[in-house]
Amino acid sequence: MSFDYDLFVIGGGSGGVRAARVAAGDTGAKVALAEEDRYGGTCVIRGCVPKKLMVFASEYGDMVEDARSYGWDITPGDFDWTAFRGKLEAELDRLEGVYRRLLANSGVETFDQRARLVDAHTVELADGTRKSAKHILIATGGRPVKPDLPGAELGITSNDIFHLDKLPESILIIGGGYIACEFAGILHGLGVKVTQYYRGAQILRGFDDEARGLICEEMCQKGIDVHLGTNILEMTREGDQFRVKATNGTERLFDQVMFATGRAPNADDMGLEGLGIERGRKGQIVVDDYSQTGVPSVYAIGDVTDRVNLTPVAIREGMAFVETVFKGNPTPVDHDLIPTAIFTQPEMGTVGLSEEDAAEQEPIEVYATSFKPMQQSFAGRADRVLMKLVVSQKTRKILGCHIVAPGAGEMIQLAGIAVKMGATKEDFDRTVAVHPTMSEEIVTMKTPTRTA
Ligand code: NDP
Numbered sequence: 001m002s003f004d005y006d007l008f009v010i011g012g013g014s015g016g017v018r019a020a021r022v023a024a025g026d027t028g029a030k031v032a033l034a035e036e037d038r039y040g041g042t043c044v045i046r047g048c049v050p051k052k053l054m055v056f057a058s059e060y061g062d063m064v065e066d067a068r069s070y071g072w073d074i075t076p077g078d079f080d081w082t083a084f085r086g087k088l089e090a091e092l093d094r095l096e097g098v099y100r101r102l103l104a105n106s107g108v109e110t111f112d113q114r115a116r117l118v119d120a121h122t123v124e125l126a127d128g129t130r131k132s133a134k135h136i137l138i139a140t141g142g143r144p145v146k147p148d149l150p151g152a153e154l155g156i157t158s159n160d161i162f163h164l165d166k167l168p169e170s171i172l173i174i175g176g177g178y179i180a181c182e183f184a185g186i187l188h189g190l191g192v193k194v195t196q197y198y199r200g201a202q203i204l205r206g207f208d209d210e211a212r213g214l215i216c217e218e219m220c221q222k223g224i225d226v227h228l229g230t231n232i233l234e235m236t237r238e239g240d241q242f243r244v245k246a247t248n249g250t251e252r253l254f255d256q257v258m259f260a261t262g263r264a265p266n267a268d269d270m271g272l273e274g275l276g277i278e279r280g281r282k283g284q285i286v287v288d289d290y291s292q293t294g295v296p297s298v299y300a301i302g303d304v305t306d307r308v309n310l311t312p313v314a315i316r317e318g319m320a321f322v323e324t325v326f327k328g329n330p331t332p333v334d335h336d337l338i339p340t341a342i343f344t345q346p347e348m349g350t351v352g353l354s355e356e357d358a359a360e361q362e363p364i365e366v367y368a369t370s371f372k373p374m375q376q377s378f379a380g381r382a383d384r385v386l387m388k389l390v391v392s393q394k395t396r397k398i399l400g401c402h403i404v405a406p407g408a409g410e411m412i413q414l415a416g417i418a419v420k421m422g423a424t425k426e427d428f429d430r431t432v433a434v435h436p437t438m439s440e441e442i443v444t445m446k447t448p449t450r451t452a
Pocket of ligand 1: 199205261263
């Protein structure tokens with residue numbers, strides 16, 4: 001049977017673009033890709049990239065103050081959102097162009113429209129054109145979701161934050177996950193008065209308790225008004241502001257309300273049900289270790305499968321798919337020991353198990369130290385950092401490494417290599433410290449803080 005293409009990819013985000021261009025470029029496969037929005041997807045257009053640029057922008061205020069403490073004769077100024085947003089948009093346009101060029105240069109044919117599945121080998125584009133393909137790869141990502149409560153439609157999500165005409169004077173952020181905590185820090189740094197409501201007992205559920213505790217403390221100390229055990233009940237418009245009723249009995253006015261209450265896979269209205277492709281509890285596409293759905297010619301990667309929702313993981317899943325399907329080398333995706341960073345302020349870098357999860361698994365030793373780093377301490381700041389290792393008593397392997405510190409994302413990338421290689425505490429011990437740095441503490445902790 002002959003097809004129009006060897007591969008049709010739906011979704012032009014990090015995962016889809018990588019799979020399409022590697023399949024076309026490395027194996028000479030005939031590949032097409034459909035994207036209904038901008039190329040680059042969540043990461044490039046409305047996620048990691050603009051978020052990180054906003055983190056950088058938000059840190060300069062404190063840097064100017066610190067520079068004064070170091071003897072620089074400079075005066076803090078105001079942040080110009082319009083000037084920044086213009087530059088940000090230009091940068092995103094540039095990156096989108098890079099993505100489009102990468103596809104074109106690899107010989108991938110692109111369609112700037114939505115696509116859905118008609119059968120196991122056919123997709124239909126929004127204009128009604130049908131294309132057949134030997135393999136179909138769904139890489140449609142996810143989208144932010146708001147809770148179902150009165151007035152929720154008045155609130156914004158992380159998708160909208162980059163497009164605001166002006167920064168609000170005050171904002172309420174709902175949620176305690178990555179996105180809520182990262183934007184609390186960003187907006188605070190840009191001069192917005194930030195309040196955060198989180199329904200649970202501590203932000204960043206699932207991460208190491210000690211690390212979460214320190215981040216929350218530092219966020220509060222910087223001036224973010226974090227309310228734990230608190231959720232929104234309803235919101236209404238009141239003039240230019242929004243009145244928010246909360247579970248703690250308060251009613252308060254905010255200029256803006258942002259929901260960072262999780263993300264849902266983009267798998268609706270794609271024709272999956274008709275084909276019998278299974279979807280999970282959150283609506284994600286269910287796949288096996290090779291990203292294959294129950295329909296053998298249809299694969300799915302990235303956030304739409306809700307495995308580990310991170311850009312580099314989607315890219316790996318895309319590469320493994322190409323390896324498996326186009327290079328004849330069946331490659332499962334390794335989701336174990338993924339280092340990651342949360343760009344809160346202070347930042348967290350983490351790999352492996354939290355102390356709590358490790359202790360449930362086996363007897364452990366914990367090595368942890370928290371201190372005031374030299375650079376901030378000299379500037380008169382009370383900021384603290386945390387370096388923590390969770391060690392297996394039996395194998396001596398590092399089960400988890402958790403760092404809360406400026407630059408923790410950069411540090412954990414490197415520590416992650418050692419942990420992934422199966423380094424033991426003794427391997428860390430025999431590594432000479434790099435002095436004077438914050439991260440030297442990771443190799444100089446001699447006695448366990450506790451065992452569990
Ligand atoms: P998360 O799932 O991480 O967090 C959602 C938050 O919203 C949780 O605190 C959750 O509370 C809360 N919540 C959920 N439903 C409700 C509700 N009905 N009312 C009130 N609160 C609610 O989602 P995010 O949107 O923060 O991030 C999504 C994913 O994106 C992350 O898991 C991550 O994979 C990825 N990401 C990664 C980043 C990075 O690598 N730096 C940055 C940003 C995103 P509870 O804990 O009680 O469930």
